Amino acid sequence: MSEKFWLVVQYPLKSAKSSQRDHWLRDKVMEYLEISLADVNLGYxxxxxxxxxxxxxxxxxxxxxxxxxxxxxxxxxxxxxxxDSRLDYTRIKIATMPYGKEETYTLKYAYKKGVTDFSL
Structure with missing residues:
Protein backbone atom coordinates (compact mmCIF):
# COMPACT_ATOMS: atom_id res chain seq x y z
CA MET A 1 0.00 0.00 0.00
CA SER A 2 1.44 3.35 -0.99
CA GLU A 3 1.67 6.23 1.44
CA LYS A 4 -1.36 8.50 1.73
CA PHE A 5 -1.54 12.26 2.10
CA TRP A 6 -4.12 14.85 3.02
CA LEU A 7 -4.38 17.39 0.22
CA VAL A 8 -6.34 20.58 0.82
CA VAL A 9 -7.41 23.11 -1.78
CA GLN A 10 -8.07 26.49 -0.18
CA TYR A 11 -9.98 29.45 -1.60
CA PRO A 12 -10.11 32.79 0.22
CA LEU A 13 -13.59 34.06 1.11
CA LYS A 14 -14.68 37.65 1.67
CA SER A 15 -16.70 36.99 4.83
CA ALA A 16 -18.00 34.33 7.20
CA LYS A 17 -21.38 34.58 5.50
CA SER A 18 -20.64 32.59 2.37
CA SER A 19 -22.42 33.54 -0.83
CA GLN A 20 -24.42 31.41 -3.21
CA ARG A 21 -21.38 31.55 -5.52
CA ASP A 22 -19.14 30.15 -2.74
CA HIS A 23 -21.49 27.19 -2.28
CA TRP A 24 -21.65 26.63 -6.04
CA LEU A 25 -17.84 26.73 -6.24
CA ARG A 26 -17.49 24.23 -3.38
CA ASP A 27 -19.97 21.82 -4.98
CA LYS A 28 -18.38 22.05 -8.45
CA VAL A 29 -14.79 21.70 -7.22
CA MET A 30 -15.74 18.69 -5.08
CA GLU A 31 -17.61 17.09 -8.00
CA TYR A 32 -14.80 17.62 -10.53
CA LEU A 33 -12.04 16.48 -8.15
CA GLU A 34 -13.99 13.39 -7.05
CA ILE A 35 -14.38 12.28 -10.67
CA SER A 36 -10.82 13.17 -11.70
CA LEU A 37 -9.08 11.53 -8.72
CA ALA A 38 -11.19 8.37 -9.07
CA ASP A 39 -10.56 8.14 -12.83
CA VAL A 40 -6.81 7.81 -12.29
CA ASN A 41 -7.10 5.96 -8.97
CA LEU A 42 -5.24 8.64 -7.00
CA GLY A 43 -7.70 9.21 -4.18
CA TYR A 44 -11.01 10.78 -3.18
CA ASP A 84 -9.25 23.56 -17.33
CA SER A 85 -12.65 23.78 -15.61
CA ARG A 86 -12.24 27.51 -14.90
CA LEU A 87 -12.93 27.03 -11.19
CA ASP A 88 -11.15 30.14 -9.84
CA TYR A 89 -7.72 28.57 -10.35
CA THR A 90 -6.06 31.98 -9.88
CA ARG A 91 -7.13 32.16 -6.20
CA ILE A 92 -6.11 28.75 -4.83
CA LYS A 93 -3.56 27.45 -2.40
CA ILE A 94 -2.77 23.74 -2.23
CA ALA A 95 -1.16 22.15 0.82
CA THR A 96 -0.45 18.57 1.89
CA MET A 97 0.27 16.62 5.06
CA PRO A 98 1.01 12.93 5.66
CA TYR A 99 -2.23 11.01 6.30
CA GLY A 100 -2.79 9.72 9.82
CA LYS A 101 -0.16 11.94 11.41
CA GLU A 102 -0.71 15.02 13.53
CA GLU A 103 1.51 17.40 11.62
CA THR A 104 1.01 20.75 9.97
CA TYR A 105 0.12 21.30 6.33
CA THR A 106 2.95 22.24 3.98
CA LEU A 107 2.13 24.73 1.23
CA LYS A 108 2.82 23.14 -2.18
CA TYR A 109 1.23 25.69 -4.53
CA ALA A 110 0.03 29.28 -4.19
CA TYR A 111 -1.85 31.44 -6.66
CA LYS A 112 0.91 34.04 -6.69
CA LYS A 113 4.63 34.12 -6.13
CA GLY A 114 5.85 35.20 -2.73
CA VAL A 115 3.00 33.56 -0.80
CA THR A 116 4.59 31.18 1.69
CA ASP A 117 2.10 30.90 4.53
CA PHE A 118 -0.64 28.33 4.83
CA SER A 119 -3.02 27.51 7.63
CA LEU A 120 -6.54 26.26 7.94
Whole structure:
Protein backbone atom coordinates (compact mmCIF):
# COMPACT_ATOMS: atom_id res chain seq x y z
CA MET A 1 0.00 0.00 0.00
CA SER A 2 1.44 3.35 -0.99
CA GLU A 3 1.67 6.23 1.44
CA LYS A 4 -1.36 8.50 1.73
CA PHE A 5 -1.54 12.26 2.10
CA TRP A 6 -4.12 14.85 3.02
CA LEU A 7 -4.38 17.39 0.22
CA VAL A 8 -6.34 20.58 0.82
CA VAL A 9 -7.41 23.11 -1.78
CA GLN A 10 -8.07 26.49 -0.18
CA TYR A 11 -9.98 29.45 -1.60
CA PRO A 12 -10.11 32.79 0.22
CA LEU A 13 -13.59 34.06 1.11
CA LYS A 14 -14.68 37.65 1.67
CA SER A 15 -16.70 36.99 4.83
CA ALA A 16 -18.00 34.33 7.20
CA LYS A 17 -21.38 34.58 5.50
CA SER A 18 -20.64 32.59 2.37
CA SER A 19 -22.42 33.54 -0.83
CA GLN A 20 -24.42 31.41 -3.21
CA ARG A 21 -21.38 31.55 -5.52
CA ASP A 22 -19.14 30.15 -2.74
CA HIS A 23 -21.49 27.19 -2.28
CA TRP A 24 -21.65 26.63 -6.04
CA LEU A 25 -17.84 26.73 -6.24
CA ARG A 26 -17.49 24.23 -3.38
CA ASP A 27 -19.97 21.82 -4.98
CA LYS A 28 -18.38 22.05 -8.45
CA VAL A 29 -14.79 21.70 -7.22
CA MET A 30 -15.74 18.69 -5.08
CA GLU A 31 -17.61 17.09 -8.00
CA TYR A 32 -14.80 17.62 -10.53
CA LEU A 33 -12.04 16.48 -8.15
CA GLU A 34 -13.99 13.39 -7.05
CA ILE A 35 -14.38 12.28 -10.67
CA SER A 36 -10.82 13.17 -11.70
CA LEU A 37 -9.08 11.53 -8.72
CA ALA A 38 -11.19 8.37 -9.07
CA ASP A 39 -10.56 8.14 -12.83
CA VAL A 40 -6.81 7.81 -12.29
CA ASN A 41 -7.10 5.96 -8.97
CA LEU A 42 -5.24 8.64 -7.00
CA GLY A 43 -7.70 9.21 -4.18
CA TYR A 44 -11.01 10.78 -3.18
CA UNK A 45 -12.60 13.93 -1.82
CA UNK A 46 -13.16 13.68 1.94
CA UNK A 47 -15.23 16.80 2.60
CA UNK A 48 -15.02 20.54 3.01
CA UNK A 49 -15.41 23.37 5.43
CA UNK A 50 -16.17 27.04 5.03
CA UNK A 51 -15.67 29.87 7.49
CA UNK A 52 -13.13 31.55 9.75
CA UNK A 53 -9.49 30.56 9.54
CA UNK A 54 -8.20 28.98 12.73
CA UNK A 55 -4.95 30.94 12.61
CA UNK A 56 -6.51 34.34 11.84
CA UNK A 57 -10.15 34.96 12.83
CA UNK A 58 -10.25 37.99 10.51
CA UNK A 59 -9.72 35.78 7.45
CA UNK A 60 -12.18 33.35 5.90
CA UNK A 61 -11.62 30.37 3.63
CA UNK A 62 -13.21 27.48 1.80
CA UNK A 63 -11.19 24.29 2.31
CA UNK A 64 -11.73 21.14 0.26
CA UNK A 65 -10.05 18.05 1.70
CA UNK A 66 -8.85 15.07 -0.33
CA UNK A 67 -7.03 11.87 0.57
CA UNK A 68 -4.49 11.02 -2.14
CA UNK A 69 -1.80 8.43 -2.71
CA UNK A 70 0.75 10.11 -4.97
CA UNK A 71 1.40 13.61 -3.70
CA UNK A 72 3.07 15.22 -6.74
CA UNK A 73 0.80 13.60 -9.35
CA UNK A 74 -2.27 14.54 -7.33
CA UNK A 75 -1.19 18.18 -7.02
CA UNK A 76 -0.58 18.36 -10.78
CA UNK A 77 -3.98 16.77 -11.47
CA UNK A 78 -5.84 19.13 -9.11
CA UNK A 79 -4.18 22.18 -10.66
CA UNK A 80 -4.99 21.00 -14.19
CA UNK A 81 -8.62 20.14 -13.40
CA UNK A 82 -9.29 23.48 -11.69
CA UNK A 83 -7.58 25.45 -14.45
CA ASP A 84 -9.25 23.56 -17.33
CA SER A 85 -12.65 23.78 -15.61
CA ARG A 86 -12.24 27.51 -14.90
CA LEU A 87 -12.93 27.03 -11.19
CA ASP A 88 -11.15 30.14 -9.84
CA TYR A 89 -7.72 28.57 -10.35
CA THR A 90 -6.06 31.98 -9.88
CA ARG A 91 -7.13 32.16 -6.20
CA ILE A 92 -6.11 28.75 -4.83
CA LYS A 93 -3.56 27.45 -2.40
CA ILE A 94 -2.77 23.74 -2.23
CA ALA A 95 -1.16 22.15 0.82
CA THR A 96 -0.45 18.57 1.89
CA MET A 97 0.27 16.62 5.06
CA PRO A 98 1.01 12.93 5.66
CA TYR A 99 -2.23 11.01 6.30
CA GLY A 100 -2.79 9.72 9.82
CA LYS A 101 -0.16 11.94 11.41
CA GLU A 102 -0.71 15.02 13.53
CA GLU A 103 1.51 17.40 11.62
CA THR A 104 1.01 20.75 9.97
CA TYR A 105 0.12 21.30 6.33
CA THR A 106 2.95 22.24 3.98
CA LEU A 107 2.13 24.73 1.23
CA LYS A 108 2.82 23.14 -2.18
CA TYR A 109 1.23 25.69 -4.53
CA ALA A 110 0.03 29.28 -4.19
CA TYR A 111 -1.85 31.44 -6.66
CA LYS A 112 0.91 34.04 -6.69
CA LYS A 113 4.63 34.12 -6.13
CA GLY A 114 5.85 35.20 -2.73
CA VAL A 115 3.00 33.56 -0.80
CA THR A 116 4.59 31.18 1.69
CA ASP A 117 2.10 30.90 4.53
CA PHE A 118 -0.64 28.33 4.83
CA SER A 119 -3.02 27.51 7.63
CA LEU A 120 -6.54 26.26 7.94
Missing amino acids: VDGSDMGQCISDPKKYALNIFCVVTEEERSIALVKRVLK
